[in-house]
Amino acid sequence: xxxxxxxxxLVKRYGDITAVNDISFEIFRGEIFGFLGxxxxxxxxxxxxxxxxxxxxxxxxxxxxxxxNISIGICPQHIVIWENLTCIEQILFMGKMYNxxxxxxxxxxxxxxxxxxxTGVKERLARKLSGGxxxxxxxxxxxxxxxxxxxxxxxxAGLDPQSRLLVREYIRTIKNKTTVVLTTHDMExxxxxxxxxxxxxxxxxxCIGTAGEITTNNGFEDLxxxxxxxxxxKEFLHFINKELIPAFSISDSRITFNSSNPAALxxxxxxxxxxxxxxxxSLQMRKKSLEDIFINLTGRSLRE
Amino acid sequence: MKTFACFIKxxxxxxxDWKILILAIVFAPFFIYLMYLYMNGSGxxxxxxxxxxxxxxxxxxxxxxxxxxxxxxxxGRFVLNIxxxxxxxxxxxxxxxxxxxxxxxxxxSFSSSLDRYINSRNGLFPTVRSYGxxxxxxxxxxxxxxxxTLFNYICLRTGTxxxxxxxxxxxxxxxxxKEFDLYVPALFVLSIIMILFTTGASIVREVExxxxxxxxxxxxxxxxxxxxxxxxxxxxxxxxxxxxxxAAISIGYRTSGSxxxxxxxxxxxxxxxxxxxxxxxxxxxTMFGLxxxxxxxxxxxxxxxxxxxxxxxxxxxxxxxxQVYLNDILPTATATRALNKxxxxxxxxxxxxxxxxxxxxxxxxxxxxxxxLFRKKYRY
Numbered sequence: 287x288x289x290x291x292x293x294x295x296l297v298k299r300y301g302d303i304t305a306v307n308d309i310s311f312e313i314f315r316g317e318i319f320g321f322l323g324x325x326x327x328x329x330x331x332x333x334x335x336x337x338x339x340x341x342x343x344x345x346x347x348x349x350x351x352x353x354x355n356i357s358i359g360i361c362p363q364h365i366v367i368w369e370n371l372t373c374i375e376q377i378l379f380m381g382k383m384y385n386x387x388x389x390x391x392x393x394x395x396x397x398x399x400x401x402x403x404x405t406g407v408k409e410r411l412a413r414k415l416s417g418g419x420x421x422x423x424x425x426x427x428x429x430x431x432x433x434x435x436x437x438x439x440x441x442x443a444g445l446d447p448q449s450r451l452l453v454r455e456y457i458r459t460i461k462n463k464t465t466v467v468l469t470t471h472d473m474e475x476x477x478x479x480x481x482x483x484x485x486x487x488x489x490x491x492x493c494i495g496t497a498g499e500i501t502t503n504n505g506f507e508d509l510x511x512x513x514x515x516x517x518x519x520k521e522f523l524h525f526i527n528k529e530l531i532p533a534f535s536i537s538d539s540r541i542t543f544n545s546s547n548p549a550a551l552x553x554x555x556x557x558x559x560x561x562x563x564x565x566x567x568s569l570q571m572r573k574k575s576l577e578d579i580f581i582n583l584t585g586r587s588l589r590e
Numbered sequence: 591m592k593t594f595a596c597f598i599k600x601x602x603x604x605x606x607d608w609k610i611l612i613l614a615i616v617f618a619p620f621f622i623y624l625m626y627l628y629m630n631g632s633g634x635x636x637x638x639x640x641x642x643x644x645x646x647x648x649x650x651x652x653x654x655x656x657x658x659x660x661x662x663x664x665x666g667r668f669v670l671n672i673x674x675x676x677x678x679x680x681x682x683x684x685x686x687x688x689x690x691x692x693x694x695x696x697x698x699s700f701s702s703s704l705d706r707y708i709n710s711r712n713g714l715f716p717t718v719r720s721y722g723x724x725x726x727x728x729x730x731x732x733x734x735x736x737x738x739t740l741f742n743y744i745c746l747r748t749g750t751x752x753x754x755x756x757x758x759x760x761x762x763x764x765x766x767x768k769e770f771d772l773y774v775p776a777l778f779v780l781s782i783i784m785i786l787f788t789t790g791a792s793i794v795r796e797v798e799x800x801x802x803x804x805x806x807x808x809x810x811x812x813x814x815x816x817x818x819x820x821x822x823x824x825x826x827x828x829x830x831x832x833x834x835x836x837a838a839i840s841i842g843y844r845t846s847g848s849x850x851x852x853x854x855x856x857x858x859x860x861x862x863x864x865x866x867x868x869x870x871x872x873x874x875x876t877m878f879g880l881x882x883x884x885x886x887x888x889x890x891x892x893x894x895x896x897x898x899x900x901x902x903x904x905x906x907x908x909x910x911x912x913q914v915y916l917n918d919i920l921p922t923a924t925a926t927r928a929l930n931k932x933x934x935x936x937x938x939x940x941x942x943x944x945x946x947x948x949x950x951x952x953x954x955x956x957x958x959x960x961x962x963l964f965r966k967k968y969r970y
Contacts, residue, residue: 337807338807339803339806339807359807359809360804360807362800362803363802366799366800366801366803366804367799367801368599368603368799369799370602370603370606370607371599371602371603375599375602379595380804380808382591382592382595383592383595383596383702383804383808383809383810384808385591385592385809386810411606422902427804431808490847511884
């Protein structure tokens with residue numbers, strides 16, 4: 287695939303803190319690129335460098351050579367709108383700032399307002415809009431010039447379920463024309479929307495690929511959870527540990543472990559349980575979610 | 591196209607952010623009315639004089655008191671407010687508390703001594719005491735009026751003539767300039783200085799809301815944005831100036847100075863204040879910061895521009911016979927001088943050409959500094 291943007295060994299330091307530490311990846315044309323990480327991981331700093339708002343200390347950002355006029359749109363995580371202009375006024379204004387022809391501005395403006403559910407309030411001053419509407423306007427302003435690549439930094443934060451759905455569907459509709467870089471803390475959303483996902487933490491890139499690739503390449507197996515009625519006994523645990531699964535965790539009466547072939551193990555576990563007079567209350571096997579993987583990679587400690 | 595769009599956008603925002611707009615527009619006319627009222631509603635200050643007349647039954651002291659009470663300016667306004675009291679301690683306290691500008695004490699022997707002199711051309715003159723605070727400029731002025739009246743009265747009554755005569759001639763328009771008239775140019779400049787806040791607000795608003803990022807990502811250049819902003823502020827500055835002009839006219843201020851020249855100097859002064867506003871906004875990120883820290887450059891422009899306080903003139907250099915003083919590095923100082931020449935002395939374009947060129951040069955320097963700082967701070 288053709289890349290539209292390439293981050294090459296990006297580094298950014300603020301005093302003693304290295305916000306972004308030697309990050310490299312490519313973003314392909316027309317994809318939705320989920321860019322994930324905990325708070326303070328370096329996402330926003332990386333986005334600022336990729337959009338040209340911040341100069342890296344070292345490394346570089348390359349744009350697709352085949353098109354020297356790549357336009358960039360950015361929807362920051364905080365709401366960036368002109369409070370004393372109406373929705374339509376700011377849409378038209380931004381269109382003019384991008385040198386778009388008046389007819390195109392009008393057409394695109396109407397389309398955006400319609401798509402993001404703002405038509406009914408287009409003449410309302412932005413400061414009088416609800417928080418959700420302001421956030422949708424924030425997105426509209428990033429897209430008025432139909433950019434080749436748009437950075438949506440947590441675009442759905444603070445939106446109600448209806449608005450999230452609206453925004454999600456709109457993002458899907460633009461992906462053919464516009465490459466989308468999406469940051470979000472909503473793993474389910476990221477998994478649903480993104481063609482590829484990149485997880486970073488503490489300024490370092492941890493993994494990149496499709497959701498499936500991330501699971502496979504990083505050895506993330508299916509998750510098995512067994513709830514035992516009463517206490518487990520030593521013999522049973524010894525059996526599991528020695529014969530079946532060297533690495534497992536036990537909490538109260540729940541045993542948890544990962545396996546690439548859980549079905550084969552389950553039969554032996556049930557047999558051993560019976561032999562040890564243990565009653566199994568429940569047994570669950572599930573694919574690891576992106577959130578599980580995210581927590582696995584980035585740890586459980588709270589971030590600033 | 592983009593400059594025009596930015597102009598319209600900023601114009602609408604200014605109109606809708608009416609609190610700062612009202613502050614900017616109303617402040618100077620309000621100050622003009624306030625200053626007028628402070629000057630007793632007459633355009634000239636009436637000086638407060640306390641008078642202790644120890645010559646209780648003396649006809650001459652009574653006559654002198656009447657002369658002082660009836661002392662008028664050319665256009666018929668009273669100059670001195672005479673308050674007659676008997677307690678000298680109370681009178682001195684009034685001077686100390688600035689309730690009065692001048693204390694006159696007429697001695698007990700005033701009439702008898704004067705009578706004796708008229709009849710015999712002999713004897714000692716009585717001592718009339720004048721008391722006041724030297725640091726109070728009103729004292730000096732009131733004392734001068736009193737001296738003038740006293741000497742004239744004595745000369746009249748004794749038939750004495752001073753062997754020299756004084757002819758009073760007035761600068762400017764051939765009529766007496768009232769004290770208020772001298773403040774008017776400064777008040778006009780003050781009305782323009784107020785756009786420092788609206789200029790700052792127009793930039794800080796973009797910074798505070800981070801919309802400056804949107805603009806910097808778009809294809810509008812900082813020069814286009816600044817041009818639009820400056821045009822808006824020049825219009826606003828001229829509106830402030832015209833409202834101040836109308837306020838001054840409404841309370842009797844008259845000038846035959848050139849209005850186009852007034853507007854030209856006004857527009858250039860706006861440009862210079864905008865430049866200072868841009869520089870100020872480069873050190874401030876919030877509206878709160880603007881309304882607090884922004885007062886610092888505002889007061890510097892206000893007080894060091896000869897607007898209200900007479901400042902010592904510190905020579906810097908001379909250009910073609912035009913002396914440049916230290917406070918002339920503030921364009922508003924030169925603007926005050928230029929407006930004073932235009933409004934009060936009917937000066938023509940050639941009379942103020944140096945001031946106009948000087949304001950232009952300073953404005954360009956400040957504007958350049960402002961743009962450089964702005965681009966450096968916002969990478970835009």
